[in-house]
Amino acid sequence: MDWQAVELTARLAGVTTALLMLVGLPLAWWLARSGGGVMRPTVQALVGLPLVLPPTVLGFYLLVDLGPLTSVGRGLVRLLGHPLAFSFEGLVVGSMLYSLPFAVQPMVAGFAAVDRQFGEAASTLGASPARIFWGITLPLARGSVWTAALLTFTHTVGEFGVVLMLGGNIPGATRTMSIALYDAVQDGQYVDANRTAGALLAVAFAGLLALYWRRGRGVRGGDLV
Amino acid sequence: MTKPWTVLFAPSGAGKTTILRLIAGLDRLEKGKIVSRAESEGELVLADTDGRVHVPAHRRSMPMVAQRPALFPHRTVLGNVLYAGTERQAAGRDMQLDALLELCRVGHLRNRYPSQISGGESQRVALARALWAPARALLLDEPFSGLDVGLRDALIPEVKEYLAARRVPVLQVTHDVGEVFAVGAEVIRLEDGRVAAQGPPEIVLERERTRLLRQLGG
Structure with a gap:
């Protein structure tokens, strides 16, 4: 097995999950609370796009928009010293967009499921919205936060299309397990392909098993998308 | 309310809970004004739809005990x-x-x-x-409805004493005549969303009390 690809995949999924939780937490909180108007459905549709869009579309736009053809891309090249495409950082950006709904949607469901009466009681007792979020809402929705992290991680591990478009196939930088698997099959290396595929299957199954096991033991709020 | 403990009495569905939620700051007024006049701090506008004032609930210092305990x-x-x-x-x-x-x-x-x-x-x-x-004031929404009468009657004077020592006034809403007499406070009677009567319970709730006594007398 290509251990370099395993290490890279784990690093990519770890970094993506950590960053996406930081972005997704406030976003989910806002979505769970915001009222009427066009903002909420628009943001929801944007967040949900990666669920229905072919990953190659996402990869294509990122490749073009973050490349030297646009001012954003040129700015990034100046900032990083290299283009975002065909680099680890580029994969992180692509993975974050690709896995965004898997991070946000379970948390929106989790926050929305916390009974309003707790927040209302806390606010009449003098607790600020921030204190209510950290002390009441987040602990009560922690099941769905773990679900979000777990799904984001496993989903990023299994990502293929975005990486292919955006990352190419550079060992140690952009050659993830799913790419290594594709390569092995192309080369007729079925033994190697079998090992990589088995490892990916095991990670995905273990992730979902952990999720449902936890639910089975009475942890509330961890809806799967 | 000017007395240390005021009871808002009205039948179920008359909007008692809504009034408490508006005072607590959990709901917004459609039109009107809510002002607090405490001895210690003078007049304080909590909400005013003309002046576009809405002090958020957590800055009002008005703890509320709702019908559901929400622990x-x-x-x-x-x-x-x-x-x-x-x-x-x-x-x-x-x-x-x-x-x-x-x-x-x-x-x-x-x-x-x-x-x-x-x-x-x-x-x-x-x-x-x-x-x-x-607390600037305490808001109670039928807080004693789940307690047995003996415990309720033992608890109320002690709660009264605790709050009087801290000079915290109480606004309580209820539709339970027994609860009103147990508290023995100033009563505001609401009918069709308006104040129909105000005063001590013996006078404001005389009709209900007579009926209750007649039922008890058989």
């Missing part, structure tokens, strides 16, 4: 009560806390979780939590 399920009884206090490290805090828990008859439950106590116990914990919070 935080992930915190113990003690954790629930302590959530209400700001980081008060004043001397004698623990003694005050113990006294309050005993007053509400929940001292023996302090390390239990809300799922491990009964409905009446939960209601007393919710009361203790509200009494521990910094």
Whole structure:
């Protein structure tokens, strides 16, 4: 097995999950609370796009928009010293967009499921919205936060299309397990392909098993998308 | 309200809870004005639709005990009560806390979780939590409805004394005649959304009392 690809995949999924939780937490909180108007459905549709869009579309736009053809891309090249495409950082950006709904949607469901009466009681007792979020809402929705992290991680591990478009196939930088698997099959290396595929299957199954096991033991709020 | 304890009496569905929620700041007024006139701080506008004022609930210092106790399920009884206090490290805090828990008859439950106590116990914990919070006024929405009458009648004078010592006025809503007489406070009677009568319960609720006594007399 290509251990370099395993290490890279784990690093990519770890970094993506950590960053996406930081972005997704406030976003989910806002979505769970915001009222009427066009903002909420628009943001929801944007967040949900990666669920229905072919990953190659996402990869294509990122490749073009973050490349030297646009001012954003040129700015990034100046900032990083290299283009975002065909680099680890580029994969992180692509993975974050690709896995965004898997991070946000379970948390929106989790926050929305916390009974309003707790927040209302806390606010009449003098607790600020921030204190209510950290002390009441987040602990009560922690099941769905773990679900979000777990799904984001496993989903990023299994990502293929975005990486292919955006990352190419550079060992140690952009050659993830799913790419290594594709390569092995192309080369007729079925033994190697079998090992990589088995490892990916095991990670995905273990992730979902952990999720449902936890639910089975009475942890509330961890809806799967 | 000018008396230390005021009861808003109206039948179910008359909008009593809505009034409390508006005063607490949980709902917004459609039109009108809410002003607090405490001796210590003078006039304070909490909400005014003309002036576009809306002080958020957490800045009003008006703890509310709702009909459902709404205890935080992930915190113990003690954790629930302590959530209400700001980081008060004043001397004698623990003694005050113990006294309050005993007053509400929940001292023996302090390390239990809300799922491990009964409905009446939960209601007393919710009361203790509200009494521990910094308060400009206390809002009570039928807080004694789940308690048996003996306990209720023993609890009320002690709660009254506790609040009088801290000069915290109370606005309570109820449709329960027995609860009004047990409290023995100034009553405002609401009918069709308007104040129909105001005064001591013997006068304002004379009709209900006579009917109740006749029923008891057989």
